Amino acid sequence: MNSFFRFNQLWQITSALFREIIREPGVLFWGILFPILMSLGLGLAFTKKADTVRKIAVSRSSGIPGTGNSDLYKFLEMKCIKQQSGPKEDFTWQYELKDDKLGNTLFLFYELDWNEAMVMLKRGTVSLILESNNGKTEYHFDPVNADAELTYLKLRSVIGSGEVHYPENNSEIKPLTVTGTRYIDFLVPGLVTMGVMMSTMWGISYGLIEKRSKKLLRRLIATPMKKSQFLVAQITVRVIMNFIEALVLVVFALITFNMTIQGSITALILMFLAGNLAFAGIAVFVSSHTSNTEVGNGLINAVVMPMMILSGIFFSYQNFPDWSVSIIRALPLTMMTDGVRSIFNEGAGYSEVAVPALALSVIGMLFFSVGLKIFKWH
Amino acid sequence: MTSPVIEVRNVWKSFKSVQAVKGIDLNIPKGQFTALLGPNGAGKTTLVEMIEGIQKPDEGEILITGKPWKGNQDELHRIIGLSLQETRFIDKLRVSETLMLFASFFNLGKERVNEVIELVGLEEKRKSYVVNLSGGQRQRLAIGIALINTPSILLLDEPTTGLDPNARREIWEILHKLKEMSETSMILTTHYMEEAENLCNYIVIMHNGVILREGTPYSLLTESRNLDDLFVSLTGRRINE
Numbered sequence: 001m002n003s004f005f006r007f008n009q010l011w012q013i014t015s016a017l018f019r020e021i022i023r024e025p026g027v028l029f030w031g032i033l034f035p036i037l038m039s040l041g042l043g044l045a046f047t048k049k050a051d052t053v054r055k056i057a058v059s060r061s062s063g064i065p066g067t068g069n070s071d072l073y074k075f076l077e078m079k080c081i082k083q084q085s086g087p088k089e090d091f092t093w094q095y096e097l098k099d100d101k102l103g104n105t106l107f108l109f110y111e112l113d114w115n116e117a118m119v120m121l122k123r124g125t126v127s128l129i130l131e132s133n134n135g136k137t138e139y140h141f142d143p144v145n146a147d148a149e150l151t152y153l154k155l156r157s158v159i160g161s162g163e164v165h166y167p168e169n170n171s172e173i174k175p176l177t178v179t180g181t182r183y184i185d186f187l188v189p190g191l192v193t194m195g196v197m198m199s200t201m202w203g204i205s206y207g208l209i210e211k212r213s214k215k216l217l218r219r220l221i222a223t224p225m226k227k228s229q230f231l232v233a234q235i236t237v238r239v240i241m242n243f244i245e246a247l248v249l250v251v252f253a254l255i256t257f258n259m260t261i262q263g264s265i266t267a268l269i270l271m272f273l274a275g276n277l278a279f280a281g282i283a284v285f286v287s288s289h290t291s292n293t294e295v296g297n298g299l300i301n302a303v304v305m306p307m308m309i310l311s312g313i314f315f316s317y318q319n320f321p322d323w324s325v326s327i328i329r330a331l332p333l334t335m336m337t338d339g340v341r342s343i344f345n346e347g348a349g350y351s352e353v354a355v356p357a358l359a360l361s362v363i364g365m366l367f368f369s370v371g372l373k374i375f376k377w378h
Numbered sequence: 379m380t381s382p383v384i385e386v387r388n389v390w391k392s393f394k395s396v397q398a399v400k401g402i403d404l405n406i407p408k409g410q411f412t413a414l415l416g417p418n419g420a421g422k423t424t425l426v427e428m429i430e431g432i433q434k435p436d437e438g439e440i441l442i443t444g445k446p447w448k449g450n451q452d453e454l455h456r457i458i459g460l461s462l463q464e465t466r467f468i469d470k471l472r473v474s475e476t477l478m479l480f481a482s483f484f485n486l487g488k489e490r491v492n493e494v495i496e497l498v499g500l501e502e503k504r505k506s507y508v509v510n511l512s513g514g515q516r517q518r519l520a521i522g523i524a525l526i527n528t529p530s531i532l533l534l535d536e537p538t539t540g541l542d543p544n545a546r547r548e549i550w551e552i553l554h555k556l557k558e559m560s561e562t563s564m565i566l567t568t569h570y571m572e573e574a575e576n577l578c579n580y581i582v583i584m585h586n587g588v589i590l591r592e593g594t595p596y597s598l599l600t601e602s603r604n605l606d607d608l609f610v611s612l613t614g615r616r617i618n619e
Contacts, residue, residue: 008482008485009482009483011482012478012479012482013479013482016468016471016475016476016479017468019470019471019475020468020469020470020471023470023507024470214465214466215462215463215464215465215466216465216466216467216468218432218462218465219460219462219465219467219523221432222430222431222432222455222458222460222462223455223480223483223484224452224455224456224483224484225483378432
């Protein structure tokens with residue numbers, strides 16, 4: 001009887017919190033539809049190579065335009081299509097570099113005074129200025145700007161001595177389109193884990209802080225309700241929501257991008273639960289004291305922002321300095337993402353994810369225990 | 379003589395440098411409706427929250443039915459009903475669902491929920507979301523939640539503050555009904571003189587953390603023409619200033 005009573009209490013709290021979430025229309029958009037749109041947008045952007053437009057300024061400061069004997073003007077006049085007439089700010093020549101593997105590149109050349117060209121460079125409209133100096137082509141660009149450097153490398157191959165290298169013969173390029181090696185395969189596991197972190201941190205932490213600020217927690221503990229049951233219900237509801245959100249996103253990715261889960265699905269569920277436990281514990285800890293929602297905002301952001309940037313959700317964290325990589329690997333989101341990604345793309349199973357799953361569970365339980373101990377109910 | 383259901387013995391409470399309650403003694407017998415009357419900052423809410431077990435006194439002792447809060451929390455929570463100042467419930471929960479949630483903490487079911495909905499006059503709003511209720515309806519819901527466990531002690535902290543006269547009168551009607559049909563002891567904090575006079579058979583006037591006067595409305599009104607004048611004669615200011 002007593003256990004039934006406790007179960008009924010837990011059931012009532014859980015269903016009340018669940019209703020609170022699902023009756024908010026924004027939840028459906030931000031929790032379910034938005035991650036799908038994000039994966040769709042990023043997936044399409046990085047899987048289909050779109051035509052690239054590169055804008056270049058041509059300085060007319062040396063020589064009379066169009067009459068020079070330089071390689072540059074020979075190329076512009078002979079190989080490019082000249083724009084007949086148009087507004088002053090429009091381009092003067094265009095040249096299309098066709099490439100069915102790497103994508104076509106359309107170069108737009110703007111003939112300008114040096115000062116005008118510099119203004120366009122400062123505004124970011126162009127990333128490179130071409131100048132003909134005694135017949136020799138000079139490329140002016142910021143060497144730190146990777147985009148400018150790429151434009152330079154591409155242009156140099158076609159301007160050079162005036163000889164045009166058509167890239168149809170780039171047989172040495174073998175595009176990797178095997179499942180597991182595409183950007184979308186890298187991205188989707190990251191979106192799933194980031195969704196778990198964001199949803200848990202904001203859902204539990206912010207939810208608890210808001211309930212404290214509304215004095216609802218104070219009202220609840222003035223009843224025989226078991227405090228731990230309330231927190232367990234809060235976490236249960238969030239895990240269910242996270243599961244639904246992740247499932248929808250994964251099914252969408254499997255169907256739309258032909259992704260596959262190469263490893264063990266039960267190991268994936270284990271990793272998912274361990275990650276949820278870790279972030280739920282952190283969320284309870286973060287929300288243990290404040291009743292001010294603005295302070296809560298700051299606290300939650302202080303936890304999620306560094307992980308969102310560092311944990312390799314959108315791009316690999318291996319690009320960060322070597323000394324920082326081992327620290328980044330110890331972050332809960334990195335552990336979860338690496339584990340989930342290895343199951344999706346490398347065929348990992350229990351043995352590969354056991355350690356991170358255990359570490360995440362320990363992190364979750366530690367933070368939950370400390371958070372519960374210092375938790376302010378009013 | 380029966381022992382009081384609430385005993386407050388020389389209770390002190392401070393928050394940082396503010397001394398909110400200064401050595402208060404108070405006994406509430408069974409079935410008595412008591413008003414704690416005083417302006418904002420008088421220490422009414424702090425005293426009630428200590429009786430509710432939400433705050434702990436720095437000094438002194440509070441006994442509910444002869445028992446201290448420590449070690450008796452579960453038992454005491456079962457016999458107390460309370461309504462805090464400005465509590466907000468879950469916005470997207472219906473009235474009946476909110477009551478059902480609180481009923482589950484006392485192992486009660488739908489039958490009691492329906493009784494309470496009828497008692498507080500929210501029959502037509504039982505399926506409405508809490509967020510869509512008016513201020514008066516929300517306060518009636520808060521009182522309904524306080525009454526869900528048929529408490530022998532009811533603690534209401536400013537239940538009618540901010541309500542229009544009609545909504546206030548509706549709350550009074552509910553409490554009058556309760557007074558007639560049960561032996562519940564009630565403490566109500568208010569800064570409305572007419573509310574204290576209309577609802578309660580014992581009034582405690584508080585100011586700056588101490589009790590200035592206490593007694594039945596009749597005994598207090600022998601000293602002055604009305605409670606407002608009595609408060610002015612005791613403190614030199616009006617209660618709502």
